[in-house]
Amino acid sequence: MSLQRVTAFAPSNIALTKYWGKRDHTLNLPLASSISVTLSELGSLTVCAPEPGLSHDVMAVDDRPLDDAGMIKVRRVLGIIREMAGSDVHAGLNSINTVPTARGLASSASAFAALAMAASHAYGLDLDKATLSRLARTGSGSASRSIHGGFVQWECGQKADGSDSEARQLFAADHWPLTILVAQVRDGKKKVSSTSGMRMAASDSLTFRGWIEQCEKDVIACQAALAAKDMERLADVVEGNAMAMHGTMMASRPPLLYWQPATVGVIHTVRNLRAEGTACCFTIDAGSSVVVLVEPSDAGPVAEALAAIDGVETVLQTRVGEGARLVPERG
Numbered sequence: 001m002s003l004q005r006v007t008a009f010a011p012s013n014i015a016l017t018k019y020w021g022k023r024d025h026t027l028n029l030p031l032a033s034s035i036s037v038t039l040s041e042l043g044s045l046t047v048c049a050p051e052p053g054l055s056h057d058v059m060a061v062d063d064r065p066l067d068d069a070g071m072i073k074v075r076r077v078l079g080i081i082r083e084m085a086g087s088d089v090h091a092g093l094n095s096i097n098t099v100p101t102a103r104g105l106a107s108s109a110s111a112f113a114a115l116a117m118a119a120s121h122a123y124g125l126d127l128d129k130a131t132l133s134r135l136a137r138t139g140s141g142s143a144s145r146s147i148h149g150g151f152v153q154w155e156c157g158q159k160a161d162g163s164d165s166e167a168r169q170l171f172a173a174d175h176w177p178l179t180i181l182v183a184q185v186r187d188g189k190k191k192v193s194s195t196s197g198m199r200m201a202a203s204d205s206l207t208f209r210g211w212i213e214q215c216e217k218d219v220i221a222c223q224a225a226l227a228a229k230d231m232e233r234l235a236d237v238v239e240g241n242a243m244a245m246h247g248t249m250m251a252s253r254p255p256l257l258y259w260q261p262a263t264v265g266v267i268h269t270v271r272n273l274r275a276e277g278t279a280c281c282f283t284i285d286a287g288s289s290v291v292v293l294v295e296p297s298d299a300g301p302v303a304e305a306l307a308a309i310d311g312v313e314t315v316l317q318t319r320v321g322e323g324a325r326l327v328p329e330r331g
């Protein structure tokens with residue numbers, strides 16, 4: 001077994017049809033499949049260095065020690081890797097988010113995909129993408145999708161051990177080179193984590209069962225809209241799915257409301273732009289920021305319209321990107 005220092009980059013991804021509900025909370029197994037688009041440039045750059053002298057794993061994120069809740073998940077992923085590699089050596093890890101100020105971008109997705117990629121190679125393993133995807137999933141469900149580039153589907157799977165719950169690429173990034181805008185909206189108070197939100201929805205939401213049934217239908221409709229590169233059909237399914245997820249959140253007890261007034265402002269702006277003929281659509285994760293997909297030729301005016309909305313702090317612009325990859329060590 002060869003141990004070495006390895007760096008990997010993994011991108012963020014944005015779900016087009018969402019993962020919101022788990023059938024297993026330890027293994028992060030979803031109740032329904034989901035589809036995402038992988039972002040270019042925005043993500044996590046992670047270094048993993050196994051060090052025989054260390055008594056436990058240590059990790060810093062953006063130059064600060066990772067909190068206990070985060071460390072539990074990191075150790076879970078590292079534990080699986082060590083078992084596969086037959087090693088008991090601990091590691092030092094350092095991760096930088098390439099958009100530190102970004103809100104509304106799932107940093108846990110890129111973080112655990114980068115961790116799975118860097119750490120598996122650091123412990124001398126050369127895993128295929130399906131295995132890396134399952135490994136990343138055990139840290140954060142949505143991380144399973146950040147292993148792949150382009151448009152990606154995470155299969156919910158049926159097995160209790162999660163061995164069939166992994167992501168695969170539906171279409172490469174160049175299939176439909178859309179521009180992705182992130183309208184960042186200031187959050188009013190401390191965010192409820194996706195893990196607690198999903199628990200609340202499953203135990204209390206009035207609409208939860210219908211939501212999960214709708215997800216499987218939306219996955220099929222989304223595949224078809226992506227295959228046809230049809231923005232009208234994509235908007236139908238992507239906006240409908242995001243609204244349904246937030247409806248489920250709002251119907252949870254206690255109700256979960258991530259939106260701010262500017263969130264609603266962006267929703268109306270995007271719908272008006274589309275009614276006037278601009279090919280674009282929006283989606284919203286577990287936060288107040290809104291992600292907008294748009295044909296590159298219309299990106300400029302759409303970004304301007306979003307930036308003009310009261311309460312929108314910044315509008316980030318990116319595109320569909322490649323999946324997780326190793327980064328050569330310098331020197």
Ligand code: PMV
Pocket residue numbers: 014015017018019020034106108109140141142143194195285286
């Ligand atoms: O992977 P988690 O636990 O961060 O959950 C992600 C939840 C959503 O971002 C709201 C939806 C999704 O599919 O990414």
